[in-house]
Amino acid sequence: MPNPATHPPATPSATSAGQPPGWHGKLPSLGDFASRRLGSSFIEPWDGWLASGLLALREQRPEGWLQDYLGSPSWRFLLMPGVLPGEAGRQGWAGVLMPSVDRVGRYFPLTLVLPLGAGPAHTQEMQGLWAWLSRLDELARDALFEDWTADRLEDELARMALPALSPPSAEAAVMPTVAGALVAPVGAGPADAALHIGAQAQAAWAEGARGLAWWHARPDEQAPRLWVSRGLPGAAAMTHLFGPAATI
Numbered sequence: 001m002p003n004p005a006t007h008p009p010a011t012p013s014a015t016s017a018g019q020p021p022g023w024h025g026k027l028p029s030l031g032d033f034a035s036r037r038l039g040s041s042f043i044e045p046w047d048g049w050l051a052s053g054l055l056a057l058r059e060q061r062p063e064g065w066l067q068d069y070l071g072s073p074s075w076r077f078l079l080m081p082g083v084l085p086g087e088a089g090r091q092g093w094a095g096v097l098m099p100s101v102d103r104v105g106r107y108f109p110l111t112l113v114l115p116l117g118a119g120p121a122h123t124q125e126m127q128g129l130w131a132w133l134s135r136l137d138e139l140a141r142d143a144l145f146e147d148w149t150a151d152r153l154e155d156e157l158a159r160m161a162l163p164a165l166s167p168p169s170a171e172a173a174v175m176p177t178v179a180g181a182l183v184a185p186v187g188a189g190p191a192d193a194a195l196h197i198g199a200q201a202q203a204a205w206a207e208g209a210r211g212l213a214w215w216h217a218r219p220d221e222q223a224p225r226l227w228v229s230r231g232l233p234g235a236a237a238m239t240h241l242f243g244p245a246a247t248i
Contacts (some may be wrong), residue, residue: 006125018164020157021095021136025110026102029149033102036154038113045232050109053238061243066120068163072242073099073217073225074140076133083231084212089210092116094129096140099242109242112140114162130193130216132162137218140196193226215241 022037024047026205035043057065080092139160143153152160193216215227227240 018159018161019114020154021112021114021162023110023112023153023157026100026106026108027110027150027153028101028103028144028147031103033108034150036150039088042084042093042113042115045084045086045088046111049232053233053235054108054242056235057238057243060239065243067108069099069242071221072099073219074137075241076130076137076216078214079127080210080212083213088115094133096133096137097241098137098140098144100144110140110144112136112157117164126197128163130197132160136160193224197226 020037022035023151024035024038024043025033027034031240041230054069057069061068067149075097077093077095077097081092082089084093093113093115095111097109097111100108100110139156143156148156197214197216210233213229213232215229217225219225229237233240
């Protein structure tokens with residue numbers, strides 16, 4: 001496990017506009033954990049959550065967990081304030097999480113993520129955020145499958161700055177959100193997920209709702225998936241991301 005003390009402190013109040021995403025985890029070209037632009041306030045809880053979830057998967061399915069893990073899709077996520085504990089929970093986060101491995105065969109996901117200085121204020125901004133996440137997802141896939149070096153990943157991420165988001169609107173319509181429920185499959189295009197999440201995220205940001213996380217995946221040759229959790233999913237729920245439920 002990495003030592004979070006070696007990473008510079010995060011700056012929760014900083015705006016994400018113009019900044020490239022940070023990253024943490026494993027790359028096939030590297031021999032151990034690596035991180036860029038993420039402080040210990042994010043890495044400690046995120047890394048601990050993933051580690052405990054993967055351990056639970058191994059214990060549940062000692063013979064099949066690796067096949068499930070490697071067959072899992074990448075997940076585009078939006079975390080509201082309060083999902084993460086402490087300093088990192090003061091703001092939202094958006095990024096991509098996908099199964100990965102290092103050069104010597106140790107398995108741990110790769111995370112590309114950016115703090116959000118403001119939430120999406122309307123559906124058009126959510127569509128823009130989700131289009132950005134779609135590009136970030138493609139970049140993460142290329143990094144893994146084309147065996148990018150850390151320098152190559154850094155060069156590509158430098159072109160992935162997120163446009164500024166407007167302050168949240170107090171007039172956003174309230175939409176019901178069911179945490180822990182697997183939402184009916186959304187349409188075929190990224191905009192469908194953006195519209196669905198946008199309607200809920202607008203209300204959540206406007207009302208100051210805390211602790212909700214949206215997870216969206218588009219597995220090859222399978223229906224898109226959209227999952228909502230209250231906080232980070234518990235170890236038992238990790239099956240939705242990297243266990244048997246993720247490979248169905």
